[in-house]
Amino acid sequence: MSSTEYASAVAAVKAMESSLLTHSDMEQLINARTxxxxxxxxxxxxxxxxxxxxxxxxxxxxxxxxxxLTILLYKNDFHDLKAGLKAMFSGRDADEYYIYPSNIESGILKKLLSSKEFDSLPAYMAETAAQAYDLLTRTMDGQLSDSLIDSSALAAIQRDSDSFGGAFMQKYAQLTTVCADIKTAYRCALMGKPRQFMEIAVCGSRELDKESLIRAAMGGVESLMAFLESTSYKDAAAILKESPAQFEKWCDDVIMEHAESARMQAFGVEPLAAYYIAKEAELKNLRIITVCQECGADRETVMERMRKLYV
Amino acid sequence: MNSLGLALAIVGAACAALFAGIGSAKGVGLVGEAAAGVVSVDPNKFSKVLILQLLPGTQGLYGLLTAILLLSRIGVIGGNAAALTVSQGIMFLAASLPIAIVGLFSGIAQGRAAAAGVGIVAKKPEHSSKGVIMAAMVETYAILALLISILLIYNISI
Structure with a gap:
């Protein structure tokens, strides 16, 4: 599809961008006393x-x-799959755990999971749903099942962005996968998880090879950091070493920096994806400010956690 | 043979109106799409985006003007068509090509520039004149082509 086909959509999004919160708006929110x-x-x-x-x-x-653009919602879809499967096994209602927006309507997902019609799910998650169900049935290990679904989500994001996404979406997929893989490997290294677990939990990407990452994490946190320092993600390693919370922020910020690359584009699907990412970050910032305010956190703590803004 | 010369000149007039018109239609259409996107979010920006939408429309007018001048020059409009030789017909056809070709491409290019300018109106309406200026730069080449076409049309001896 020609990029000029998106002229109307991009113009509308640019008009909507003017209503995004700015740095001074955020300052005002942070300075609120109650x-x-x-x-x-x-x-x-x-x-x-x-x-x-x-x-x-x-x-x-x-x-x-x-x-x-639906690739942006894959992480929500796979989250809903986790919620749906767990609800099924625990006999609870998953409605309050579903995340919106998603590509699959929650009622349909619930129905397909309860009738075990995994093949009727979208192609990118059908096999994962069947595997996770089988894993839960055999092991009742919710953490392992969650890890399988999380790594499959990353694999689906990478696969589909390669298959029908442009360069912007491919880079988004790469950054998302690398950030998630580093977080997973770090947690596995901290908790001394076995290789078998890591092979399910780590997705791997062109930037960070799965086998190398697992091997590094098997050696503990120091070994993982040494490995990351030898890659193009040495900045990430330094931040992660300092504070996992700062690393979370770094992950969101690199994706936002990538989104910013689309801000100057007049045509194409990229500004639409970037706007969605921007709005996601804005809402996350609002949640952070609200929670910090409710907990009585000081200004410095809030500032440390604030994600990069699009505007 | 005389009628072939006349036919070639008329093809030239048709080309000027046709290709420049296509360029304008594509350009105006593209800006219209972008403008509609902005107006759907903020209807108050209608007048600002309208200026940008009008810009790529000029190529079509230049094509029309060239066609009318050419048809007038060869007497078709006055009802007294000149008996043109083939070489004269080819000359008139060639005279129409600058505005026909430049009109087509500049109309599309100006449409893209103006549609991008719609983004300026959307985000920073106080700088909308800059978007107009940038899109208007493309106009220069359409005007140059129009000038050449007119000079050629009036300097071909009949």
Missing amino acids: VSELKAIAGSKNAEASTLEDVWEMIRSYAPDSRE
Whole structure:
């Protein structure tokens, strides 16, 4: 599809970008003395006027072809799969655990899982659903099943961005996978998880080879850091060594920096994807400020956790 | 043979109107799409995006002007068509090509530039004039082509 096909959608998104919260808006929110003051400021800036689901619906309605954009929702889809399977095994209702927006309507997902019609799920998750169900049936190990689903989500993001995504989405997939793999390997190294577990939990990518990452994590945290320092992610290693919370922030920030590369584009699907990522980060920042305010955290703590903004 | 010369000149007039018109239609259409996207979010920006949408429309007018001048020059409009030789017909056809070809491509290119300018209106409406200026730069080449086409049309001896 020609990039100019997205002219209308990109123009609409650019108009919507002007309503994203700026640095000074965030400053005002951080400086709020009470939760009610924070809510009043957020309300005055229409900060919570639209949910991520509204944003997604809006982007989808403007985009002439939203197939590539659906990759952005894979992580939500796979999260919902985890919630659905666990609810099935524990006999609970998963409704409150589903994340929106997603590519599969929660009612349909629930129905397909309960009837074990895994083949009727979207192709990118059908096999994973069957494998995770089988794993849970055999082992009742929720953590292992979650790890399988998480690494399959990353594999699906990479595979589909290679198959029908452009360079922007491929880079997004690569960054998402690398960040998640480093976090997984770090946790596995800390907890001394066996190789068998890591082989399921680590996805691997062109940037960070799965086998090398597992081998490094098997040697403990120091060995993992030494490995990361030998790659192009040595900055990440330094931050992770300092603070895992800072590393989480770094992960979100590198994806935001990537999204910023699409900000100047006048045509194409990229500005739409970037806007979705920007809105996601904005809502995350609002949650961070709210939680910190509720916990009585100081300004410095809030600032440390604030994610990079798009505007 | 005389009618072939006249036919070639008329093909030239048709080319000027046709290709420049296609360029403008594509350009105006593209900016219109972008403009509609902005107006759907913020209807107050209609007047600003309208200026940008009009810009790629000029190539079509230049093509029309060239066609009318050419048809007038060869007497078709006055109802007294000149008896042109084949070489004269080819000359008139060639005279129409600058605006026909440059009109086609500059119309599309100006449409892209103006559609990108719509993004400026969307995000920073106070800088919308910069978007207009950038898109208007493309116009220069359409005007140069129009000038050459007119000079050629009026300097071909009949």
